[in-house]
C-alpha cells in the first residue's frame with residue numbers, strides 16, 4: 001500500500017479500523033442486510049472508538065482531524081466488507097457544514113451526538129425534476145412571519161435520500177422564495193425526522209445494502225428560525241464545503257469496496273486449479289486483477305490529494321481534486337468488482353461467495369453523488385476550458 005501521503009498516525013488508524021472491520025466484516029453485513037436490519041452495533045462501536053467523529057472539532061467531542069482521517073475509516077471498513085454509507089452524509093457532510101457554519105447552539109445540539117454516534121443526520125439535495133442539475137431544485141423556504149425570530153416553511157420533494165428512517169434529522173437543501181429564479185442560492189435546513197408535514201416513502205432499490213433510500217415530501221413543514229444552518233445569502237461556497245467531503249468520502253467508499261472484491265478474487269485465483277496451475281497464473285486472469293489494483297491505488301492518491309487540499313482550507317482546489325478522486329474511484333470500483341465476479345466463474349454468481357451483489361452496490365460509486373458524466377463535464381469546462389453543450 002502507498003504510504004507516501006500518510007503519517008504514522010494515519011497508518012495506525014488504518015490498522016486499528018481494519019481490525020474493527022475484521023470483527024464485523026462481510027458476514028456481519030450480509031446478516032444485517034438479510035434481516036432488513038441496520039448496522040447499529042458497528043456504528044456504535046466505530047463511534048465509541050472515535051472513528052465516526054474523527055473529523056469533527058475536539059471541543060465538541062470529535063477527534064480534531066479532517067477528511068484525510070475520516071476517509072481512511074470508511075475505506076478500511078469497506079475493504080473489510082462492511083462499509084458504512086451513512087458516514088458519507090452524517091459526519092462528513094452534515095458534521096462539516098454544522099462545524100463550519102453552524103451557530104454555537106447548533107454545534108452544541110448536534111456535533112457531540114454525531115461524533116459519539118448517538119445522533120445521525122441524513123442529507124437531501126436530489127430532486128425528481130432536477131437530478132444532476134441542482135440549479136433546478138425547487139424546494140422552497142419562505143419566512144413564517146416577520147422579525148428576527150420568524151421561522152421557516154419548507155415545501156418541496158426530494159428523491160433517493162439515504163437513511164432518513166434511522167436519521168434523527170435530515171439536512172435539506174432548499175432555496176428561499178426570493179431566490180427562485182436565476183442562479184442557485186442554496187440554503188440548508190435541519191428538518192427533524194418527525195416534523196409535521198415531513199413524509200417519506202421508501203424507494204424499492206435493487207441494492208444489497210443496509211441503508212435504504214427514500215422519496216421525501218415536504219408539505220409546508222414549519223421550522224424554527226434556527227433550523228437554517230449558516231447564512232441565507234452565503235450561496236454555493238457554503239454548500240460546497242459539504243459537497244467536497246461527500247465526493248472524497250464516496251471515493252473512499254468505492255476504493256474500500258473495490259479492495260474487498262479484489263481481495264476475494266485474488267484469494268480465489270491463488271488456489272482454484274482446473275489445469276496445471278492455479279487460474280491466477282493465467283495472465284488473462286492476473287493482468288485485469290493487476291490493473292484493478294493499480295487503478296484503486298491511483299484513485300487513493302487522488303483522494304489523499306483532495307483530502308489534503310480540503311483539510312488545508314483550499315475549498316476551490318479541493319473541488320477539482322475531489323471530483324477527480326470520486327470519478328477515478330467510482331470507475332476503479334466498478335471494474336474491480338466486475339473482474340472479481342468474473343474471476344470466480346460460476347462461483348462469482350453464488351450467494352456463498354457474495355460478490356455478485358456488489359455489482360449493483362459498486363454502481364452507486366459511479367452514479368452518486370455526482371455522476372461520471374457530470375464530472376467529465378466539470379473537468380471539460382472547469383479544468384480544460386471547453387465550451388458547454390447544456
Ligand SMILES: Cc1cc2nc3c(=O)[nH]c(=O)nc-3n(C[C@H](O)[C@H](O)[C@H](O)COP(=O)(O)OP(=O)(O)OC[C@H]3O[C@@H](n4cnc5c(N)ncnc54)[C@H](O)[C@@H]3O)c2cc1C
Nearest residue numbers: 123124125126131132160161162364368369371373374390
Ligand atoms: C444508492 C443511492 C444513494 C443516494 N443517496 C442520496 C442521498 O443520501 N441524498 C441525496 O440527495 N441524493 C442521493 N442519491 C441521489 C444521487 O446523488 C443521484 O442519483 C445522482 O445525483 C444522479 O441524479 P439522477 O439520478 O436524477 O440522474 P439524472 O440527473 O437524471 O441523470 C441520468 C443520466 O444522465 C446523465 N446526464 C445528466 N445530465 C447530463 C449532461 N449534462 N451531460 C451528460 N450526461 C448527463 C447522468 O450522468 C446519468 O447517467 C443517491 C443515489 C443512489 C443511487
